[in-house]
Amino acid sequence: DTEVTQTPKHLVMGMTNKKSLKCEQHMGHRAMYWYKQKAKKPPELMFVYSYEKLSINESVPSRFSPECPNSSLLNLHLHALQPEDSALYLCASSSSQTGQGRYQETQYFGPGTRLLVL
Amino acid sequence: QKEVEQDPGPLSVPEGAIVSLNCTYSNSAFQYFMWYRQYSRKGPELLMYTYSSGNKEDGRFTAQVDKSSKYISLFIRDSQPSDSATYLCAMIRNTGGFKTIFGAGTRLFVKA
Numbered sequence: 356d357t358e359v360t361q362t363p364k365h366l367v368m369g370m371t372n373k374k375s376l377k378c379e380q381h382m383g384h385r386a387m388y389w390y391k392q393k394a395k396k397p398p399e400l401m402f403v404y405s406y407e408k409l410s411i412n413e414s415v416p417s418r419f420s421p422e423c424p425n426s427s428l429l430n431l432h433l434h435a436l437q438p439e440d441s442a443l444y445l446c447a448s449s450s451s452q453t454g455q456g457r458y459q460e461t462q463y464f465g466p467g468t469r470l471l472v473l
Numbered sequence: 474q475k476e477v478e479q480d481p482g483p484l485s486v487p488e489g490a491i492v493s494l495n496c497t498y499s500n501s502a503f504q505y506f507m508w509y510r511q512y513s514r515k516g517p518e519l520l521m522y523t524y525s526s527g528n529k530e531d532g533r534f535t536a537q538v539d540k541s542s543k544y545i546s547l548f549i550r551d552s553q554p555s556d557s558a559t560y561l562c563a564m565i566r567n568t569g570g571f572k573t574i575f576g577a578g579t580r581l582f583v584k585a
Contacts, residue, residue: 396578466515467515
């Protein structure tokens with residue numbers, strides 16, 4: 356199973372709503388990520404959980420709040436978003452291996468949640 | 474200067490052509506180099522992954538890394554209309570915690 360799943364696929368919310376995006380992987384990966392991708396732009400890293408330890412991109416506003424309940428699940432809580440937050444939100448997970456004296460990292464993306472903030 | 478530079482294109486080629494996609498980077502700390510393919514309204518899909526300088530081949534795809542020139546390439550042989558997508562290069566550095574940097578992506582159109 357090399358799949359990262361995300362729900363919902365699409366989400367429309369108002370600026371006063373609270374919603375959550377969910378991500379799940381069962382590959383035993385210990386690092387999970389949230390990315391934001393605007394149209395025709397590369398993904399921008401928002402948060403990283405590595406062994407349940409959070410690293411934050413300091414430019415991400417506090418209306419985005421990540422949560423990692425366990426090593427297979429990653430949530431992104433949304434509150435009081437702005438229309439400019441409308442984007443594709445991608446979850447990813449990665450494995451790291453050391454073999455033949457080399458450190459290897461492979462990252463897998465989910466299909467994304469397309470978010471529209473009205 | 475961006476850490477990773479990639480020409481956004483668009484790049485239009487006839488079916489069967491050899492496609493060359495490139496990225497340059499400025500930070501010698503990058504250790505891992507990836508190419509992703511992204512279809513419209515979909516998440517990125519990992520195509521190729523390399524660690525050291527040299528070539529890596531997988532079917533019609535060849536990834537090339539030249540660390541001395543800080544230059545990476547993706548070659549697509551016998552291009553097909555189904556290869557039409559945006560191709561993103563990405564690089565990982567593992568200095569004080571790992572970070573993935575993506576290029577801007579190159580839009581490729583393969584005409585039948």
